Amino acid sequence: MQAYGWLIDEKLCIECRACESACKMWNQVETGVGVRRRQVRVYTMGVFPQVRQQSLTGACNHCENAWCMKVCPVKAIWRREEDGVVLIDQDKCVGCQQCAMFCPYGAPQFNLRTRKMDKCTMCFDRLEQGLDPACVTLCPTGALKYGPWDEIRGKGSETTENFAPPRQTRPKIRFVKDPFPVKG
Amino acid sequence: MALTRRDWLKTTGAGLAGAPAALGAFEDYFQRASGAPAGMTRIVTACGICSPACGIQAWVQDGKLRFLEGLPGDVSGGGHLCGKGAAGAMQLYDPDRLKYPMKRTNPRKGLHEDPGWVRISWQEALDEIAFRMKQTIDTYGTEALLFVTLPSPDLWARFMNAMGVVNRVDHRDECFQTDMIIQKYTTGAKTWCNDFENSKYILLFGWDILAKAKLAYATGIVKARENGAKVVHFSPNYTATSRFANEWITIKPGTDLAVALAMIQVILSENLYNREFVDNYTNFGKYETEIRTHFAQYTPEWAEQISGVKADVIRRIAREFASNGPAIAPAHKKSLCANYMNSTQLVHAISILNILAGTIDRPGGRYFPRMHSIPGVDAIYPPPAYPPKKGRRVDGRDKLPLVNEVDAGIFSTLADGMLNKYPGMIKFSFWNAYTILGFPSPLKMVEALKTVDFTVVMDFLPTDTVTLADIVLPSAMYLEGNDAVARDYIAKYPQTVARKAVSAPIFEAKSIAYVAIELGKRLCPDYFKTPDGSWINPSTLLDEKVRRAGLGENFADFAAKGLVEKPQPFVPRTTFVSVAGADGKCQIYVPQFVAKGADPLPKWIPKRDQPNEHYPYYYMTFIPAVHRRNTTENNSILHEMFPTNAAIINPALAKKHGIAEGQKVLVRSRAGQIELPAHLSETVPPDVVMVAHGFGHVSRALSLAGGVGARDGDLIPDASIDDFVAAGNYGGSSCIMDAVCSIEPL
Numbered sequence: 001m002q003a004y005g006w007l008i009d010e011k012l013c014i015e016c017r018a019c020e021s022a023c024k025m026w027n028q029v030e031t032g033v034g035v036r037r038r039q040v041r042v043y044t045m046g047v048f049p050q051v052r053q054q055s056l057t058g059a060c061n062h063c064e065n066a067w068c069m070k071v072c073p074v075k076a077i078w079r080r081e082e083d084g085v086v087l088i089d090q091d092k093c094v095g096c097q098q099c100a101m102f103c104p105y106g107a108p109q110f111n112l113r114t115r116k117m118d119k120c121t122m123c124f125d126r127l128e129q130g131l132d133p134a135c136v137t138l139c140p141t142g143a144l145k146y147g148p149w150d151e152i153r154g155k156g157s158e159t160t161e162n163f164a165p166p167r168q169t170r171p172k173i174r175f176v177k178d179p180f181p182v183k184g
Numbered sequence: 185m186a187l188t189r190r191d192w193l194k195t196t197g198a199g200l201a202g203a204p205a206a207l208g209a210f211e212d213y214f215q216r217a218s219g220a221p222a223g224m225t226r227i228v229t230a231c232g233i234c235s236p237a238c239g240i241q242a243w244v245q246d247g248k249l250r251f252l253e254g255l256p257g258d259v260s261g262g263g264h265l266c267g268k269g270a271a272g273a274m275q276l277y278d279p280d281r282l283k284y285p286m287k288r289t290n291p292r293k294g295l296h297e298d299p300g301w302v303r304i305s306w307q308e309a310l311d312e313i314a315f316r317m318k319q320t321i322d323t324y325g326t327e328a329l330l331f332v333t334l335p336s337p338d339l340w341a342r343f344m345n346a347m348g349v350v351n352r353v354d355h356r357d358e359c360f361q362t363d364m365i366i367q368k369y370t371t372g373a374k375t376w377c378n379d380f381e382n383s384k385y386i387l388l389f390g391w392d393i394l395a396k397a398k399l400a401y402a403t404g405i406v407k408a409r410e411n412g413a414k415v416v417h418f419s420p421n422y423t424a425t426s427r428f429a430n431e432w433i434t435i436k437p438g439t440d441l442a443v444a445l446a447m448i449q450v451i452l453s454e455n456l457y458n459r460e461f462v463d464n465y466t467n468f469g470k471y472e473t474e475i476r477t478h479f480a481q482y483t484p485e486w487a488e489q490i491s492g493v494k495a496d497v498i499r500r501i502a503r504e505f506a507s508n509g510p511a512i513a514p515a516h517k518k519s520l521c522a523n524y525m526n527s528t529q530l531v532h533a534i535s536i537l538n539i540l541a542g543t544i545d546r547p548g549g550r551y552f553p554r555m556h557s558i559p560g561v562d563a564i565y566p567p568p569a570y571p572p573k574k575g576r577r578v579d580g581r582d583k584l585p586l587v588n589e590v591d592a593g594i595f596s597t598l599a600d601g602m603l604n605k606y607p608g609m610i611k612f613s614f615w616n617a618y619t620i621l622g623f624p625s626p627l628k629m630v631e632a633l634k635t636v637d638f639t640v641v642m643d644f645l646p647t648d649t650v651t652l653a654d655i656v657l658p659s660a661m662y663l664e665g666n667d668a669v670a671r672d673y674i675a676k677y678p679q680t681v682a683r684k685a686v687s688a689p690i691f692e693a694k695s696i697a698y699v700a701i702e703l704g705k706r707l708c709p710d711y712f713k714t715p716d717g718s719w720i721n722p723s724t725l726l727d728e729k730v731r732r733a734g735l736g737e738n739f740a741d742f743a744a745k746g747l748v749e750k751p752q753p754f755v756p757r758t759t760f761v762s763v764a765g766a767d768g769k770c771q772i773y774v775p776q777f778v779a780k781g782a783d784p785l786p787k788w789i790p791k792r793d794q795p796n797e798h799y800p801y802y803y804m805t806f807i808p809a810v811h812r813r814n815t816t817e818n819n820s821i822l823h824e825m826f827p828t829n830a831a832i833i834n835p836a837l838a839k840k841h842g843i844a845e846g847q848k849v850l851v852r853s854r855a856g857q858i859e860l861p862a863h864l865s866e867t868v869p870p871d872v873v874m875v876a877h878g879f880g881h882v883s884r885a886l887s888l889a890g891g892v893g894a895r896d897g898d899l900i901p902d903a904s905i906d907d908f909v910a911a912g913n914y915g916g917s918s919c920i921m922d923a924v925c926s927i928e929p930l
C-alpha cells in the first residue's frame with residue numbers, strides 16, 4: 001500500500017485560503033450546507049502585546065488507526081487499499097454523526113442538505129491521475145504539501161500546538177517547526 | 185486535449201531559462217505534479233480579482249468552468265492563486281448576477297425603495313442613456329455629468345474625453361493616489377514593483393501584505409525570508425504579517441510618520457546612507473543644508489512621545505535598515521500606512537528612506553517596471569482633437585493641484601461637493617463597478633445621488649448603487665472577456681498574459697468597452713470610426729494591439745501561447761524623475777512642491793481625529809484576506825469563509841465596558857453609528873475598535889451578502905475639500921482610517 005500524508009509548514013501559511021477554495025471547487029462541495037472539508041483555523045495565544053497566532057490548515061488526516069471508521073455503526077467508512085485514503089460511503093451513511101464525535105480533528109461534517117457525513121477524500125480522483133490534491137496544487141507558499149507517507153513521516157514533528165494528540169488515531173500528518181534557519 | 189507535463193513547459197516555459205524564480209521556489213522536496221485532469225479542456229487566462237493578474241489555467245468540463253489553478257511557470261503568484269482567485273468561478277456563476285438591462289419604474293429613490301425594475305433591451309437602454317446625456321449637456325453643459333468610474337479601458341477613456349467629461353472620480357484617494365503623486369516627484373515612475381526576494385531588510389509600515397494576497401508580493405516576501413532577509417512590521421494590531429515578520433512593533437494608529445521621520449534623522453545624523461547612490465543619483469548634495477536642518481528636529485525621543493515606539497528601538501531599526509541592505513520600505517496603498525490625514529507626508533518619508541538606502545531601481549529595492557508596450561486605441565486609431573474640459577470640479581479636486589495632475593480621485597469630498605458646494609449641479613451620473621459602500625459616510629453619498637436627475641449603473645451584481653439607478657446595465661466579468669494584460673506588479677522583464685474568456689458572457693452581460701462604442705456611435709461618432717469609415721471593433725482592436733506589441737500575429741495566436749515573456753538582464757537605471765527641473769535625479773527635497781502649496785520635505789502633521797472624551801478609541805478598518813473590497817462578499821465560497829463582520833476589541837476593553845463575546849454593541853463616531861456583534865481578540869490594542877470593510881450591503885437582491893453585517897464606512901467622516909487644503913493633505917488622502925469612536929454594549 002502506497003499511503004499518502006500531509007506536511008504542514010505552519011509558519012509559511014499566509015492565510016490566503018486558496019487550499020479551502022480549491023477543495024470546494026475541485027470537489028464541487030456545495031456551499032451553505034455546513035461542509036468545509038478543508039478549513040484554515042486561526043488560534044490566538046498570549047495577551048496583547050505578547051500575542052501570537054497560529055494558523056492551521058486542516059482536513060481529514062486519513063489516520064492509520066481511524067477512529068471514525070471503528071465507531072461507524074453501519075460500516076460506511078472504509079479505507080482504500082491502494083493509497084490508504086479513508087472514505088465515507090454515501091449510500092451507507094445514515095448521518096448518525098458518531099464519526100464526528102470520535103474524530104479528534106473535526107473532519108467528518110454533517111451535510112445539512114443530504115443529512116449524511118462528508119469529508120476530505122484527499123482528492124483520490126486526482127491522485128489516480130497522478131495529480132496533487134487540489135489544495136496542495138493551489139497553496140502558494142508551500143505551507144501545505146503532501147506526499148508518500150514513508151517520506152513525509154520523517155520530515156517533521158508528529159504534533160504541534162492546538163493539534164489533538166496523535167497517539168490514538170495516528171493521523172498521517174507532520175509539521176515543520178522551524179522553516180527559517182537564519183543564514184550567515 | 186491531454187497534455188503531459190513536458191507539453192506545458194513548452195507552452196509556458198519560454199522564459200524559464202532567464203527566470204529561475206519561474207520554476208516555483210517552494211517545491212523544495214516535492215516536485216509539483218501537474219497534468220491535465222481527465223476529460224477537461226485547458227484555457228490559459230489571467231485572474232482579474234486584484235491587480236497582479238496571476239496567470240490561470242482554467243479547466244472546463246462539459247462547457248462549464250470546473251477548476252482554476254495557477255499557471256505553472258508564471259512568476260506572478262509563483263504559478264499559484266490565492267483563495268479569492270481560486271473561487272472566481274463562483275462569481276461567474278453567481279445566480280444573483282445582473283442579466284439584462286433594466287429600467288426603474290418607481291420614481292422614489294432610496295436604499296430601501298423597490299425600484300420596480302422592468303427589463304428593457306440594450307438598444308432601448310443605450311438610446312435612453314445617450315438621449316439623457318445629450319439633453320443634460322445641451323441644457324447645463326458638460327459639468328453637469330458625473331462619471332464614477334475608472335478611466336480604463338482605453339475605449340472608455342476615449343468616450344469620456346470625446347464628451348469632455350470634467351467630473352470623473354474614482355477610489356484612488358482611498359488607495360494609491362498619495363503614492364502615485366510622491367513617486368512622480370521623488371523617483372520618477374509610478375511603480376508597484378518591489379524586489380522582495382533579493383532584499384535583505386524589508387520594512388513594512390502597517391501593511392498586512394501577506395494576508396492581503398497580491399500573491400506577487402506575498403510569495404516575494406516568503407522567498408526573502410527563506411533567503412535570510414529580516415522583515416520588520418510596524419502595526420498597531422497583530423496580523424498574519426506580524427506573525428511572519430522577524431519583528432512586530434506595535435505603534436499608535438496614524439503615527440507611522442513620526443517613526444519614519446525619526447529614522448531619516450538617525451540615518452542622516454549618523455551618515456549611514458548609501459553614499460554611492462545618494463551622491464550620484466539624488467539631489468541630496470544640492471539641498472544638503474535644507475535637508476539636514478529640516479530633519480534634525482525629528483529625534484527618536486521626539487517620535488517616541490508621539491508613536492509609543494521606544495526611541496532606542498527606532499534608532500536600532502534605522503541603523504539596521506541603513507546598514508543591512510539591500511533594504512526596502514514598500515509603499516503602495518491604503519493598507520500600507522493606512523490612510524490618514526498625514527499619509528502623503530508619510531509616503532514622502534518612506535520614499536526618502538528608500539532613496540537613502542540606495543535601492544531605487546536596484547536589486548532588492550523598488551524597481552521600475554519593464555513591460556511590453558501595448559499601444560492604446562488612441563495610438564492605433566488617432567482620434568480627432570478632444571474638446572477642452574470645461575466646468576467646475578464637483579469634488580473640488582482642482583484645489584489640490586498635485587492630485588489634479590495625476591487625474592485621480594476623489595471619493596471623499598464628492599458628497600460634500602454635490603450637497604453643499606455645488607448643490608444641484610450634477611444632473612446625470614454614470615457608475616461603473618463602484619458601490620456606495622466604498623465611500624466614507626455612505627448615507628451622505630446616497631443623499632447626494634438622490635439629487636441627480638438620472639443615474640446609470642453598470643455592474644455585475646445588484647449592489648446598493650444599483651438600487652439607486654434609473655437604468656442598470658449588466659456587466660461582463662473578467663472570466664468572460666479577452667485581453668492582453670501586461671504585468672506591472674512583477675515586471676523585472678516584460679511578461680504579458682492572455683486573458684482569454686473561459687465562458688461567454690452570461691445572459692446579456694456586456695463589457696464597458698462595448699458601452700463606450702455604442703454610446704460613442706450615438707453621441708460622438710467621429711471618435712469611434714476607423715480610417716476606413718467603419719466603426720471600431722474591439723476584437724479587431726485587440727488583434728492590432730497584440731500585433732504591434734509583438735505578442736503574436738493576432739489575439740488567437742497570442743492566446744495559444746498564453747504567457748509571453750521576454751527575459752532580459754536587469755539593468756539598473758542611472759537617470760530618475762521625469763518632472764521638469766529634476767535633473768534626472770531622485771529628489772529628496774522636492775522644490776516643485778513649493779509652487780504647488782506643498783512642503784518640499786515631509787513634516788510632521790498629526791492624524792485628523794484624535795481620541796477624546798466622547799470618542800476615546802481609535803477606529804480601524806481592514807479588508808479580510810479572502811475578500812476583495814465590496815465585490816466578493818456574495819461569492820458563496822468566500823462568503824462561507826468570512827460571512828460577516830464584527831467589532832473586534834481587546835478583552836481588556838470588553839471588560840471595561842462589560843461586553844461579552846458575540847454580544848451586540850453600538851459603535852459611534854462623529855459621523856454615525858453601527859450595531860454589530862463584538863469579537864474579543866488579543867490581536868488588537870486595548871484602545872482600538874476594528875471592523876472589517878465590505879459588509880453591510882443593503883440590497884436584498886444579493887442573496888448572501890445583502891442585509892449582512894455593518895457598514896464600516898458609516899463611522900468614517902467624509903470631508904470638504906477645504907478641510908484637506910487647511911490640513912496640508914496635499915495628496916488628498918481620504919482619511920478612511922482616520923476616525924475615532926466609542927463603544928457600548930446593547
Ligand code: SF4
Nearest residue numbers: 060061063068103107
Ligand atoms: S482525521 Fe478523523 S475522519 Fe479522518 S481518518 Fe482520522 S479520525 Fe477519521
Ligand code: SF4
Nearest residue numbers: 013014016017019139
Ligand atoms: S493555501 Fe497554503 S498559505 Fe494559503 S491558507 Fe492554505 S495552507 Fe495557508
Ligand code: SF4
Nearest residue numbers: 231234238266269399
Ligand atoms: S493575488 Fe489572488 S486575487 Fe489577486 S490576481 Fe492573484 S489570484 Fe487573483
